[in-house]
Each structure stands twice: as C-alpha cells, then as structure tokens.
Amino acid sequence: MEEITKAIVDLDEDKVLKLVKDKLDAGEDPLEILEAGRKGMSQIGEESGEGGSVFLTDLIMAGEIFREVMEVLMPKLADKSTESKGKIVIGTVQGDIHNIGKDIVITFLEAEGFEVIDLGVDVPPEKFVESIKENNPEIVGLSGLLTLSIEPMKKTIETIEGADLRSNLKVIVGGERMDQEVSDRIGADAWVNDASEGVKIIKKWVEGG
C-alpha cells in the first residue's frame, strides 16, 4: 500500500492506476487502498503552501489522480461507509465566477474525508444562509479571486450573523487578495491565499475540537 501512497506523491498517474488495479485484482481491501490514496493526498497537501515544494498545478494533477482512483474504487466501496470528519459549506461569493481555488480545496477536503457541500460560483449571501440552515455545517468557506470579492464576503458574513447562525460556525475566506487586514475587517475567523493552507487550517479546527 505504501507504493500507492508514494506514487500519488510522485504524481505518477499511470503507476497509481496500475497499482490500484493490481491490488484490487489480488483481492485487497478497497478501503485500505482508499486509505493509502488519502495518505498520499495528505502528504502532498502538507508539502504545499508557503515555502513548500508543491504548487497548484501539482495539486490539480493530484486531484485528478485521486478522482480516477475513486472512480475505480467507488463500485467496490458502495456497501462500506466511511465516517465523515466534518461538514463544510463552500462557495465562491456573489459577483465572482472563479472556481479553481474553491474546487481544489474541495478535492482535498474530500480526500481527507470531509463532507463538502459545494454551492458553486457567484453565490448570493442568502444561498449560503439557506444551505447552513439545511446542512448545519461546522465550517463555511468563502472563495473569491478578486478584490471585488471582498465586499460580497463581508456581506455574506453579515447575512449569516443576521440569521443568527454565526456563533457555532467557523468562517474561512480564501483568495489571492486576502490578508489579515481584510480578514479582520470582514469578520472571518481565518484567511488564506492558497488552497492547501486552507485545508490545513480546516483540519486543525476539526481535530482541535
């Protein structure tokens, strides 16, 4: 199984898929294969972020490999449930139609075992509120690439507060234009400029209780 983990870390697509197929043919437990894949994704995530050696294009390739692995494993996993680490509602805020940062965060959160509700792009504040009411997540993620996303992020957080849903919720904002000043001003609990940093913070929140 360590071979699978390593091949994912090496982003060796062909090798990963061959190993997964061979293991399945040899009657190995698909849950263990999934776990080996997750471990690889987790290691890649750890190596990205500020000062790290893994960058967004690498994360996208890793996400694609993991997606392909899941495609093979899914039919075999149907009767085996895996426990959710936590629930997250995520979307790109109103007025912004960029999806890359959000999508890669979702891929890695899912690989980590989180349940993610993806609201898509250009999401109005009310839609976040509706989804929070419906799904009762621990965490909400607001994504936006541009400066113009800052005000809609603020409005979204205010709308969540207005609906009396903020107190038990952690809010993380992600995008290139985020910094401490922006995060403080709009009332977020954390900010990130890159996807894997976001995944790390979310893991820490959930694991730290």
Next chain:
Amino acid sequence: MDNFEEIINAKLERMETATAGKEPDKVPIGIATTYFPAKYAGVTYEDMFHDNEKYIEVGTKFAKDFNWDGLSLHRSFESVTLGAALAGFDPDVALLVVVSSVLAGGASHDILDDIYSSNPGREVGKNVESQFVIDEPVMKDTEYDELINRPFDFLMDTVVPRAYKSLSNLSSPTAVGSLLKLGMELGKFPSFLGDFVGKMREQAWVPWYYALNPNPLDFIGAWLRDFDTLSLDLYRMPDKVKKACETIVGVLTAVGKMTGNISKDMTGSRRVFCPIWYNTYLSPEKYKEFHFPYIKQIVYDLVEEGFTPLMSFQGRYDHLLDTLTELPKGKVILWFDKTDLNKVRDVVGDDYCLAGGIPSSLLIGGTPEKVTQHVEKVISEQKPNGGFILSTEFNGMGDAKVENVKAMTEAVEKYGKY
C-alpha cells in the same frame, strides 16, 4: 492644460529614467485600473465599459485630477483569439480585431458573444467589474498537433466557432452578419482611439501601458484550454505543450510589437504590457520549463525593437526570483502584486526597475493616515539609488476609497523627491 506636451515629456522621461535603474526627479506613479475612475466620477461601471463617450469623460477627469505618470484604463481581451486566427490572413485586420476589445470596450463582446468575458450590465451587475474566465476549453487535449501544424486554420475553423457563440457556424447568416457588424464597429475604432488619446493628452496623460503582449502558456491556458486542463497537460503531454508554445510565440510577439507601435506613435510610451498569470501556480521546475523561456524570448525581442516590457508578475513570484536576473538590466519594468519588493531587490540589486508597493487591501480598507505611513515606508526602502515606480496590484483598486487614493498620491509628492 496649456503646457501638456511639456508635462507629458517630463513624465515619459521620469519613467524612462526609473526604468534604466536610475534616479529621476521624483518617484513616478504607474497604475492600471478600469473602475476606480468610474467610481470617482460617479459613473456606473456599465457606462464606463460600454459607453465610449462616458469612458472619455471619466478618463479625462481622472487623468486631470490625479496626474499620475502612467495611467491605464484597462478594458478586456475577448477578441484576441479571433485576432490571432486572422494573423496569417492580414496582420492589420488581425490587429484591429485584437484592439477592438483591448482598447475599445464592450462592442466586440456584445457582437461575438464570446465565452470569455463577463461584463458589467451584461453577465454581471452594473457596478461589478469585468471578469475574464474561460467557460470551458475550446481546444481539446487531442488537438495540440493541429495547433502546432496549422495554427491559423485550426484557430479559425475549430477554435473560433467554439469561442464565439455568434460564430458557431461560420457560414450561417448569424456568423456572417456578426462579422459584418464587427467590421462596422472596427471602422469606428481609429477615430475613437484618436479622440480618446487626443483628449487624454490635453490632460497630460501618459498610459502606464497602451500595448499588449500575451505569452504562450497563459494564452493556451486562458484562451484555448483552461487552467485545470492545462495543468494536466503539463504532466500528460509536456512535449506537445512546449511545441505549441514555440508555434505561437511569434504571433504573440507580433501582437506586442504592433500594439507597441500604436502606443509609441499615439502616446509616446514604448511600454508594452506583458501580463504573466500562471507563475503563482507553477513549481520552479515547471515555470522554467513551460513558461519563462517564452516570456524571456518575448522580452528580448521587444527590447531589441526599442520597446520596454512592462512585466506584470501577477499573484506571487517569491519562489521564482532567481529567474529575474536573466532579463535585460535597465530595459524592463518588473511589476509585482503580492511579492515582497525588498526580497526582489535583494536578488536583483539596483540595476533593475521595480514597480509595486501598495496592497489593494490598504486602499480599500485602510485610512489616509495608514496609507501615508505605508507610502513613506515603501519609498524609504525602494527610492534609494532609483529604479522604482510606485504602483498597486494589477487592476486591484476598483473598490478603493477616494480619500486613500488621494493620500497615496499626495504622499508620493511629499516623500518621493530625489
């Protein structure tokens, strides 16, 4: 302004001196923003983008009141694919088509119904900024060989129909009619550009840039594939991606030189905007394999023709700083968004010109006092020995507070003199 030509010449000289890594009379300001001037003048973003008379009205008012050394009222890029497809037919027509979105606003978007741009009052709200995001790839991963072997024909017969909904069937009445309509609009552009530049010059305007040179990898990613699929291509078909970059680099450089000549002739500025988008997201190995070689080739080509590449390293460049010294000293402007200028200076020394220093968040969320303090700090760090232009993050100040932008401008006057 009666003496506007004198002021224009002083601004051009100030920028050129800073570009050469030397000390001008004071630190120049060079900024690109479409929508802050609209906000300042009380005009909707929709009107600023689509109504060329309003665009001129807002631009002249802003140029006069702020009097920066370089100001670009950036527009869009959606006609670049069609322009590139026409480059083998007639370079002048191709150029006009490119210019139709880059310099002349929303008409080409409305006529061509492209899959790239979302504009104020159209796909997004009337006071929301334009965004440029490809909906889905218009070139498949199996089509690299076509791009490599017959670039112009492939772009026209395969990519253009996918990229522009009005041209989805090139022989249909809709397509032919749309192209005729575009042609009628193109006929108006030279007089609009003449009118705009003439009136702006009377306010002593010099563009931060008025010419564009995209680079191959960003072009493939933003206009033909999309970021996700291009990322996978880098792993799955690296040789084809490189060959495609080699194939199109010449066409893109031609766009840079032709728009550069328009800029030089109309405004006196030799700067050519070279936006660099994917640097943030690539490992140093991938950047040096797929991105930088072609950027460098473009830069040396432009410099040889007497142009100044204004290299906009968008996002972050911290992991790639060692590439900068491969660029020609004193001939390029290195403009950064989020990258720490002090770290850049440590790597490149005093012979290169750096631009940047003002985070968008400061102008949007800060106070005039904080802005003034920050400008003083940046200038104290970067002014010594010259080679510095004060700027903001690329097109990142639409929502800035007016008083903060005024404070920034005044602080440069106060602390920027040599």
